[in-house]
Amino acid sequence: MKKAALASAIVSLLCLASANAFATPRAGQDAAKVTPDMIQTGSDIPAKWNLPEGNFDYVRREVMIPMRDGVKLHTVIMIPKGAHGLPMLLERTPYDASGMMPGKSPKMADAVWSGDKDWADGSTILVAQDIRGKYGSEGKYIMTRPPMGPLNPTKTDDTTDAWDTIDWLVKNIKESNGNVGMIGSSYDGWTVAMALLHPHPALKVAAPESPMIDGWMGDDWYHYGALRQVNLDYFTGQMTKQGSGETVPRDNYDDYTNFLQAGSAGDYAVAHGFGQLPWWKRFAAHPAYDAFWQLQALDRLLVAHPSNVPTMWLQGLWDQEDIYGAVHAWEALDKAGHGANNHLVMGPWWHSQINRDGWNMGPLKWPGNTTAQFRQQVMIPWFQHYLRGMPLATPLPQAMIYNPVEQRWDSFTDWKPASEQSLTPLYLQGDFGLGFEAPSGGGDNYVSDPAKPVPYLARPIPQENDRWRTWLVQDQRFVETRPDVLSYTTPVLTKTVTVQGAPIADLFARTTGTDGDFVVKLIDVYPGTVPSDPTMGGYELPVSMDIFRGRYRKSFAEPAPIPANEVQEYKFRLPTVNYAFKPGHRIMVQIQSTLFPLYDRNPQTYVPNILFAKPADYRKATITIEHGADGKSAVLLPVAGNAAL
Incomplete structure (x- = not known):
């Protein structure tokens, strides 16, 4: 067959096949039938999706807890199934309580963030709460809201909010034994310290981890008057939205170039819209350590209002963000005669690493997972001693500080404040x-x-x-x-x-x-x-x-x-x-x-x-x-x- 004839035959066959595809069914063939169940006129997304939780080993609740002024704070509660007479561990945060306890796994230890995994063993009710004005909570957000007084003329602060939250929890969580511990790192550590200024009677133990204690002297904002300008991104991240805000956009890959080209830190802030932030306006007006900063220094306030709550002041030896707060709060309390219920712990860690793995600190490698070991062998047993009456194998010393060269924990019964x-x-x-x-x-x-x-x-x-x-x-x-x-x-x-x-x-x-x-x-x-x-x-x-x-x-x-x-x-x-x-x-x-x-x-x-x-x-x-x-x-x-x- 010639090429032209062969091509013509192929085209004819293709046309016949195409025609047959749309032909009327022959006698004996059934036509496809459309039934009512095949038709959807609404949305394929249901109004509400309920995740079956029959095989979950916990119950997750979301509640709005009322404060004394009527503002309600969004709170997530994770209760082990079948719980009875369990203590509660509370963390108050500006970083999204739902994100910390998403509850998207049948096992409680897999349904919480890394800092809570060791606590999620069925022995503790876990509670996370959004502070005022952040994420799911009502009210107005104010950066590290000052205690009631000259800088805060209202009748509420994070001390009263912690008190009201704990009061609600002990009255409404029937699975609990009525005892509460508080924990949290960085800003969350600050909320723990604030709760200690006037603790609820049910608050039995606390651990401020790398807490923000004095933002001018040596925590997030300044170090002895020098501005930590890379933290300006935190301002926009916290205060441009009720949820998670945006970081400052960059013109160059290298921040050395970005800040050098901007000129002063104030020029950088103004150029990126910081004039819209009330916090920036207060912040920029007080570059020296005046009353604005002194009245917020929690080490001073903790001494003025000491608590009897057993407290573990914890931070990293190389904490790149809040290396000042925990040790200065402990020193102030110890020097004022309150060392009996206050303990200092310093691990070989970066900021908040206590809540993650601790195999190394940069090039420095440890003989084990120092953070997991500390949580499991020291911190949790110490909390359970005060929350459940569990015996302690070894009392917590006055100070417990890691020796990174000898690669061991050293315990001290006479650790001196710097002034001594x-x-x-x-x-x-x-x-x-x-x-x-x-x-x-x-x-x-x-x-x-x-x-x-x-x-x-x-x-x-x-x-x-x-x-x-x-x-x-x-x-x-x-x-x-x-x-x-x-x-x-x-x-x-x-x-x-x-x-x-x-x-x-x-x-x-x-x-x-x-x-x-x-x-x-x-x-x-x-x-x-x-x-x-x-x-x-x-x-x-x-x-x-x-x-x-x-x-x-x-x-x-x-x-x-x-x-x-x-x-x-x-x-x-x-x-x-x-x-x-x-x-x-x-x-x-x-x-x-x-x-x-x-x-x-x-x-x-x-x-x-x-x-x-x-x-x-x-x-x-x-x-x-x-x-x-x-x-x-x-x-x-x-x-x-x-x-x-």
């Missing part, structure tokens, strides 16, 4: 040495240029940054060779130097400017080679560091210009440690004037409010660190035992 510690000066020496002997004289200088600030992490530093959680343990070799960073180092240690407590930076410095910041880092320098972990060879591990804004050297409430070219003393506390510098290692102290973009740049020219410094205010300054007749700069160490190099 004995301190040993580790002096800056000539030729960038460091030692316990007083220096003979001299000084070292560097030029701090606000146009080229020292980064807190190796660039680029994106907005979504996996290194944020562990920036406090990042290898500091990436800045050691910068001309605006001074590094002082001891000889190789021949014996262990153990530091237990809060180091104090004590700098004597001159500047050509009229303002300036000082960053001090206490660092463990590893040997050049580490056979057990080659990646740690020469690692410069920060053990404790912080920043201090120079205008507050005499008073946090009343800033003053720095007299140019005159030696001034800058003395400030570094975060608490329990650390052993081992033989073969060296101790290093680094000093610099910027830690960017984590902290806003000091213009180094005195202006009334650094938040709104103008471009012309930002000027280079030469800083001289003295270690001689004009001042013996040092880091004062709480050394355990005798120290020698």
Whole structure:
């Protein structure tokens, strides 16, 4: 057959097949019949979907609990099936109670967020509540709503809301034994601390984890007056919507570039619409530690209104967000004579890591899951002792602090508040040495240029940054060779130097400017080679560091210009440690004037409010660190035992 004829035949067959597809059924063939059950005229989405829960091992309830002023707060309650006489664990949060306890699994341990999994073993009723004005709760949201008083003229605060919530729970949850514990981290830790100012009689035990205690002195917003400007995203995330708000959009991948191009932190905020936020307006009007901040400092309020509730003040040794609150609250209470029912716990963790896995802290690896071990072996048994009368195998010590070098928990019956510690000066020496002997004289200088600030992490530093959680343990070799960073180092240690407590930076410095910041880092320098972990060879591990804004050297409430070219003393506390510098290692102290973009740049020219410094205010300054007749700069160490190099 020729090609043309073959093609014609194929076309004819295809046409015949197509015609047969639409042909009337022949005799004997049944036509397809449409019955009424095939037709849906409404929506295929039911008005309400009810998940069958017959095989669930818990009952999930959502209720609106009324407060004394009539406002109702959205509350999620998870009750083990068949529960009778169980205690309740309450967490009050601005982070979505429903999201913390979604209840989308038959097993209670799989139906709650990671922080509650170990609690969801059938022994405890779990309760999560949205605070006022957030997510499902009624009322007005106010950032860390101040206690009733000069800053809060209403008749309610998070103390009364906790009281009213607990009162409702013990009266309405028939499966409970009437005992309540409170727990929560960060903002949720702040709500626990607020509940302790006037606790309900049914509140039997509490654990504020990494709580926001003083936002100006050293928690989320400022550190000794230096603004933590990367936390501005938290403002929009919390206050642009009742639910989860948006982060600030970025022009560049690298936040170092974004904040540098913006100018001042105030310029950055205004450019991104912060003028619409009442909190920003209050915040920006009070850059110094005035009554606005002092009246919200919970460590002071806890001492003024001490409770008898057994309380575990818990935080991480490298908490990148709230490293100040727990230890200062505990110290204030202990110093005021309330140490019997208050305990300090510090683990080898980043912020809120206690609620997640704890196998490591950045490059530091632990011999087990430290967080799970602590929850299961210490925290939960301690709570159940007060909530259910369960016996304790070992009483909780006054302080329980992890030793990251020896990789063990150390217990202390006489842990001293920082103000009562004995301190040993580790002096800056000539030729960038460091030692316990007083220096003979001299000084070292560097030029701090606000146009080229020292980064807190190796660039680029994106907005979504996996290194944020562990920036406090990042290898500091990436800045050691910068001309605006001074590094002082001891000889190789021949014996262990153990530091237990809060180091104090004590700098004597001159500047050509009229303002300036000082960053001090206490660092463990590893040997050049580490056979057990080659990646740690020469690692410069920060053990404790912080920043201090120079205008507050005499008073946090009343800033003053720095007299140019005159030696001034800058003395400030570094975060608490329990650390052993081992033989073969060296101790290093680094000093610099910027830690960017984590902290806003000091213009180094005195202006009334650094938040709104103008471009012309930002000027280079030469800083001289003295270690001689004009001042013996040092880091004062709480050394355990005798120290020698």
